[in-house]
Amino acid sequence: MQLADTRKETTLETEGLNHVAESPDLAIIDKIRRVFSKSCKRILLINPPHFPDDLLDIKIVKNSRYYNYPPYGLGLLGRNLKTKGYIYGHLDLNLELLQYIHNEENKEVIPSRIKEIWKEKINAKIKEIKPDLVGLSCMFTMSHGRIIDIADYLKQMHPGLPIIAGGVHVSNAPDLVLKEAKGIDFLSLFESDLSFCDLLDYINGKGSEDQLAQLGTLIDEEYVFLKKRHSPSVQDMDVFPEYADLPVDKYIDYGEMGNFRYWIQEGARVSSILSNRGCRAHCTFCSVANFNGKGVRARSIDSVLDEIEYLGDRYGINHITWLDDDLFFDTQRTVALFNGIVKRNLGITWDAMNGIIVSAAATHPETIDAASKSGCVAINWGVESGNTKILGQIQKPSGIKHCLKVGELMRKYPQIYSRNFLIIGFPNETLGQMLDTIKLAQEMGSDWNGIQKLTPLPNTKIYDQMIDEGLIQHGPEESDEYSFNGRYFIRETEKHRIKEKKQKLNAEEFINFFEQNLEMVPTVEQLDDIWLIMDYKLNYEKILEEENPLRLKKMHKFLWYVSNRMTKNHPLAALFLGIVHRKLGDPESAKACISTAQEYLNQSAYWQTRFKVLSLDHLLREH
Ligand code: SF4
Structure with a gap:
């Protein structure tokens, strides 16, 4: 890139540079x-x-x-x-x-x-x-x-x-x-x-x-x-953000950080922090390697702890959500970081909003123990699928046995809210393979399962694969306010809320595809109904059998949040909140919730079709 230096002090000389570029x-x-x-x-x-x-x-x-x-x-x-x-x-x-x-x-x-x-x-x-x-x-x-x-x-x-x-x-x-x-x-x-x-x-x-x-x-x-990269080294990363006049402590008053608002202490001042960059894995749907490059670069532990202290001193932050994509990278460092929070008496709680690599925790349970002692209150686990073939295809670094092990480990830490990330709609994924995901998540017994339809991001292996197979096209033509390349990127709950509004009076047919040929590969549109069935099977149905008061209290917190803060016309959440109330010995609140659920249901053809297919109407009568 040798070019005559035509600049004059702080100003670039442009005259005479309108040549046709040679490279x-x-x-x-x-x-x-x-x-x-x-x-x-x-x-x-x-x-x-x-x-x-x-x-x-x-x-x-x-x-x-x-x-x-x-x-x-x-x-x-x-x-x-x-x-x-x-x-x-x-x-x-x-x-x-x-x-x-x-x-x-x-x-x-x-x-x-x-x-x-x-x-x-x-x-x-x-x-x-x-x-x-x-x-x-x-x-x-x-x-x-x-x-x-x-x-x-x-x-x-x-x-x-x-x-x-x-x-x-x-x-x-x-x-x-x-x-x-x-x-x-x-x-x-x-x-x-x-x-x-x-x-x-x-x-x-x-x-x-x-x-x-x-x-x-x-x-x-x-x-x-320009292909050349100038990525920050580990030393370059030992700095923390300068937000100037941004009101860091006020962000949580106007929105969400992470997925666990219902579980973190009420009134907590929340901010985010990054302790290392990149990820050791190469999942085909993930864009982390494209952005951060290969592997993981970790900041010094002191720098991270200093940042937590600074956030507390300057903004009163007492809960942090880690932005790391591979928080448990390097077990020794991870444990030292968590122990450092305890030693310095930083007095925070924290959650891991990006999916933790399940195998990292399964093979080193000491990380969960150190996490728990340092104020961890919630973790998202990157499970994605319960089918071995799909896990291999997407190059997930964790297997079924790791997921089951983590499910077992987390039972020892009931104070930590444990939530799985699951994805449906991988290329050529059959209904039977999705059913495997349901079975694995049920066996793990996590507190909640966040299910997303695959969003193929440009510059990922899966994106290229789907282009080659003609499943998507590269280009903005198929994008709109809700989707990118014809695939939705907004939260599934958000999308269903929009769909419910549209179908409030006239609902389209709703099908339980799991009762059909399990070899079938569903279309993108069919994934909507499948998502809802999975959401019901994994997050609601289990409540009918649950008797453990601590777990019921966790469910209560989340369902109250769904019913009162996420959406106020969700009969499924209202019904199951009522059931939880009854199990926790509060018949008055149970009655109020069930009648609210009935009221919402009466107003929505969309929900009526779903209640019918899922055989839920009798629960309204029985509770
Ligand atoms: S483990 Fe998570 S962050 Fe790492 S490559 Fe896979 S999806 Fe991306």
Whole structure:
């Protein structure tokens, strides 16, 4: 990448550089010089709303049910920018939007205002920061449409203001993002804590083009990128985020972090933290290796403990949710980390929101013991499937025996809420194989099972496999507000809520496919009904047999949460909450719940068809 240094101090010389690029690398450098025609010292970092405007349910926002995390990656970027002397500001539009809806008393004005409010927030922040560059984060596929809107708006209002997007989704689907989001000039791919600053230094005349890495862009409508990576080393990772004026302690008041709000102490101040990056495994549906590279890099234990202490001192945080993809990597370190929390008397509780590798815990039970002693209150387990063939195909690092072992181990820690991640809809997965997943999860006996339909993410092995087999297409054509490439990415519960609204008066047929040919490979549409049957079988049906008071209390907490905070017209949750009340010796509350369930059922043809197929009507009469 040798190019004559045509820069003058902090300003790039662009004249005479409109040559036809001889290689993608040179073309990218050429474009950098054209886009950044002056120095770049002031940076605005924007976190987009996570949810499409027209899918936002005001009631759910008011119940603080949408995800709302302090933007960890942008915080790390903030830390590095500060260290290098750049002026920067954060704008978290997800928080701003949730805050606005939460505090707005006049519900009538909300739908029209939310289409404007993010623009007003951007305008105000631009006025305050006067940025030379906007960095736009996109961690989640569901923000895809939002970054297009934001980039378009910014370019319309400030045509000369360069925009660089980064984050997991952007790194997974760079070509699709650039082709749709015309306002974005460059992508800062993968972990860009260092490479983003390298680019700024280069623009400001503090280095050569040799330091440029991980940049993607369109040249003549063709996607090109710099292959070179500048990933943070273990030493580089020993920093914690600088959130500037973001109200870290308030995030939990307006949304969710992790999956365990119902189980963590009421009123807890929650934030997230990352102790290591990457994952040792290579599951074919997972994009972690694409984003973080191969293997795991762990921060020093002291740095992680310092961060927990800092969060407590500065923001009063007393519960953390780990963002790690492989939290139990390196048993010795993991145990030392958990013991460090105890030794330093940090006084926190914590949960593991990303699926823990089941085999890591099964073969080293001491990690669970240390976890429990250090304040662990909840764990998600990455089970995914109960079928050996499917587990092999998706290269899952855990087998059936590991899952059964963990199920057994977790019975010793009833204070820890144990939840499985399960996936259905793998390529060519039959109903019989899904039934194996049901059987395994039942045997494990975890407290809850979160079931998702497979979302094939670009840049994963399974995505390529499904393209080859003609199961999906690469391109934005099949995407809409709810899906990406024809596959849904929103939470299944969310999708069923939307479906229920549509079918409230006229329900489509509902089929229990497990009573049919188990060799059948269901269609994507049929997976909706299968999901609901699995949800019932794994999460509700067991309540009928349950007599253990502690487990019933756990079920009570979750079902109360579903009925009162997640959705208020869910007859299945209301019915089973009533059954739990009765088993716990509270007939009055039981009666109230059952009558609520009946009321919801009377209003919904959608639920009536499901109650009928699942033979649930008699429970309403008997309880
Ligand atoms: S274990 Fe989890 S994080 Fe690791 S590759 Fe598999 S799905 Fe991804």
